[in-house]
Amino acid sequence: MVNPLQYLTDTIEFPPVNTANEDGLLAAGGDLAINRLILAYKSGIFPWFEDDRLPLWWSPDPRMVLFPNELKVSKSMRKLLRDKTFSVTKNTCFSKIIHECATMPRDGQAGTWITKKMQNAYLELHHIGMAHSYEVWLDAILVGGLYGIDLGTVFCGESMFSKVSNASKYGFITMVQELAAQNYKLIDCQVYTEHLESLGAREIDRDSFLKFLD
Numbered sequence: 703m704v705n706p707l708q709y710l711t712d713t714i715e716f717p718p719v720n721t722a723n724e725d726g727l728l729a730a731g732g733d734l735a736i737n738r739l740i741l742a743y744k745s746g747i748f749p750w751f752e753d754d755r756l757p758l759w760w761s762p763d764p765r766m767v768l769f770p771n772e773l774k775v776s777k778s779m780r781k782l783l784r785d786k787t788f789s790v791t792k793n794t795c796f797s798k799i800i801h802e803c804a805t806m807p808r809d810g811q812a813g814t815w816i817t818k819k820m821q822n823a824y825l826e827l828h829h830i831g832m833a834h835s836y837e838v839w840l841d842a843i844l845v846g847g848l849y850g851i852d853l854g855t856v857f858c859g860e861s862m863f864s865k866v867s868n869a870s871k872y873g874f875i876t877m878v879q880e881l882a883a884q885n886y887k888l889i890d891c892q893v894y895t896e897h898l899e900s901l902g903a904r905e906i907d908r909d910s911f912l913k914f915l916d
Contacts, residue, residue, distance in 0.1 A: 714738050719761040726762030734823035743851050746912050750815050763908035766891040770882035774902035790876040791837045796828045799835040799847040803861040838873040846870040857881055858890040887914050
């Protein structure tokens with residue numbers, strides 16, 4: 703039996719994640735208020751929708767995650783890291799990173815889910831210390847980066863961009879190594895992609911993922 707899509711009210715709450723449909727769609731509506739976003743991420747839920755539409759809230763099963771000690775670094779990437787081909791900074795230009803992620807053309811995508819409202823909401827999360835960006839530089843020029851939500855021992859990756867080959871991968875690997883040194887449990891990658899799998903990410907069931915959030 704397929705559960706009917708549930709619509710959120712002004713009350714900051716979500717239905718149980720096990721009521722999501724087979725694609726992981728849990729609910730629609732509500733807003734991008736900071737308290738709602740924080741509750742969502744702490745509950746294993748994230749927003750993903752197109753501009754000018756109702757917010758859609760997702761909690762997929764299985765969940766794509768990366769355990770820091772399972773990070774795969776190719777021989778070519780190890781050389782780039784060894785040679786310090788790029789430099790990586792943290793939280794030096796969050797708004798620029800999220801804007802670049804939103805406007806970077808992507809294969810098979812006509813638009814972006816990182817709407818202006820979404821950018822403003824995550825910028826607020828950044829201002830209270832819950833959203834972080836990693837910037838990748840080549841000769842003082844911004845060539846890649848990524849951002850996500852920091853839950854203390856779990857980092858929820860949201861999006862990344864790259865203007866030159868390997869820039870975003872370089873930033874991602876640097877971030878994972880930093881989080882590993884700080885004893886983070888895992889990086890939430892949300893849904894499967896071949897690119898993430900090549901870096902060592904794998905799928906786990908939703909219940910197991912939620913235990914890490916607890």
